[in-house]
Amino acid sequence: MDPNLFKGNLELILLSILEREEMYGIEIAKAANERTDGYFVLNVGSLYPTLHKLEQQRQVTVDSRTTARGGAPVRYYKITVAGRKVLTQKRKAYAEFHNAITAIGGAG
Amino acid sequence: MNTQLEQFLHKATRGLYGQDRSTVREELRSNIEQLMLEYQEEGDSEQVALARAINEFGNPKTISAGMARVHNIPKIVQRIGLMAVLVGFFITPFGSHHASVLATPWLDDRGTVKTFTVPISGLEVPLHRAGLRVKNSLDGTGLTFEIGDEWTYVSVFEGSVEVHDLLSGLCRTGFPVGIETKSDQVALLFGKNRIELATPSESTQAWIKQRGTISDTLITDCFDVYLKL
Numbered sequence: 001m002d003p004n005l006f007k008g009n010l011e012l013i014l015l016s017i018l019e020r021e022e023m024y025g026i027e028i029a030k031a032a033n034e035r036t037d038g039y040f041v042l043n044v045g046s047l048y049p050t051l052h053k054l055e056q057q058r059q060v061t062v063d064s065r066t067t068a069r070g071g072a073p074v075r076y077y078k079i080t081v082a083g084r085k086v087l088t089q090k091r092k093a094y095a096e097f098h099n100a101i102t103a104i105g106g107a108g
Numbered sequence: 109m110n111t112q113l114e115q116f117l118h119k120a121t122r123g124l125y126g127q128d129r130s131t132v133r134e135e136l137r138s139n140i141e142q143l144m145l146e147y148q149e150e151g152d153s154e155q156v157a158l159a160r161a162i163n164e165f166g167n168p169k170t171i172s173a174g175m176a177r178v179h180n181i182p183k184i185v186q187r188i189g190l191m192a193v194l195v196g197f198f199i200t201p202f203g204s205h206h207a208s209v210l211a212t213p214w215l216d217d218r219g220t221v222k223t224f225t226v227p228i229s230g231l232e233v234p235l236h237r238a239g240l241r242v243k244n245s246l247d248g249t250g251l252t253f254e255i256g257d258e259w260t261y262v263s264v265f266e267g268s269v270e271v272h273d274l275l276s277g278l279c280r281t282g283f284p285v286g287i288e289t290k291s292d293q294v295a296l297l298f299g300k301n302r303i304e305l306a307t308p309s310e311s312t313q314a315w316i317k318q319r320g321t322i323s324d325t326l327i328t329d330c331f332d333v334y335l336k337l
Contacts, residue, residue: 025139045120045165048135049174056178069145072138 010050011059012094013040015079015087018060022078024067025051051077059083113140113158119168121175128179140165211268212307213315221315225268226305234301240281255281271296271305289316 017023017031025047032040054060060083064073079087120136121129140161147157165171213224228251232242241254244264251262251269262269262277271294278285278298286297292308294316306312 024142025135026142043166043170044139045136045168045171046174048132048171049178052132052175052178067142069142071141071145072134074138074142075135 009090009094010047011054012087012090014047014050014054015059015083015090018077018079019084019087022063022076024074024076028077054083057082059086110158112162113137116140116162116165116168120165120171122169122172123176124172124179128175132175132179136165136171211305212309213311215311215314219314221311221318224271224306224315225265226271226274227268228264229267231269231274231303234303235278235298238298238301240278251277253277253281292316 013032014028017028017035023031026044028051029042029044029047032042051060055062055077058080060077060079063076063078065076066073117133117136121133124132140158143161143164144154144157147160148154152160211224211226213221215221235242235253239255241252243252243254244250250264253260253262260277260280262273274296275285275287278296284298288295288297288302292306292310292313293304294306294312296303296305306315
């Protein structure tokens with residue numbers, strides 16, 4: 001996996017994962033790995049700055065509570081209406097870019 | 109208190125202050141704890157589980173650098189912006205500045221607004237006056253708005269800038285920015301400046317009607333410009 005491609009699309013990846021359900025940081029990293037059959041191996045620590053950025057931009061909200069496993073409360077991230085709009089826009093932009101690359105002859 | 113964990117948290121939150129630091133610290137601590145519990149369920153000892161969990165989080169310096177970009181820089185820009193506005197307020201005791209940049213939104217055959225660009229020549233002086241350094245990019249395709257060590261970039265085409273891009277760029281500097289519309293008039297509010305952007309016309313009226321739901325008051329969330337304008 002090209003790390004630059006990954007970095008450039010991290011917000012899209014995180015919002016896509018949170019689209020289905022709210023999660024905390026570790027869960028998000030695991031979901032990315034499991035849903036892509038191991039293609040995305042996220043460095044867990046690198047997720048948090050981007051999650052906080054999304055929170056500042058009100059694309060996600062945070063709810064602190066304990067997990068079923070117990071322990072101290074964790075911050076669960078939940079996508080907002082604005083976040084879903086951004087996700088739609090980012091998906092569209094990504095699809096357009098992919099189509100353009102394919103049209104150039106970069107695929108197949 | 110576990111020394112290894114505390115050292116990691118200290119490094120990962122270095123450069124953060126106050127509430128931001130404690131929020132990040134507790135989030136990392138609780139997530140590491142969750143991983144530890146999971147590894148312990150798999151049979152690891154507490155010590156091994158902690159070492160594995162911390163290892164999963166990677167380099168703490170990467171976390172602290174990322175968090176500083178998210179939490180510290182916007183505050184620094186906001187503070188500089190506020191100071192600049194206050195300075196502007198005290199050195200302009202006779203009220204706000206007014207300037208005009210004549211432009212006309214361009215409509216297609218169906219009356220839909222296609223573009224609304226304003227010439228940068230009329231913007232530079234009032235923006236300078238507000239405390240913003242405005243520079244042309246070397247290749248002439250853009251402007252940078254600079255304040256302190258921070259800057260934002262706005263695309264320019266044939267000497268003009270899209271109103272949408274202009275507002276986004278100004279907003280990202282941390283300055284108070286807004287837009288005011290009345291009948292067939294559009295004005296940019298920027299610090300103590302009020303800059304008339306459009307020639308009163310039918311196309312200006314059309315732009316006002318089609319521009320969406322963005323508030324006439326100052327924009328506090330730059331993302332609103334992107335979503336609504």
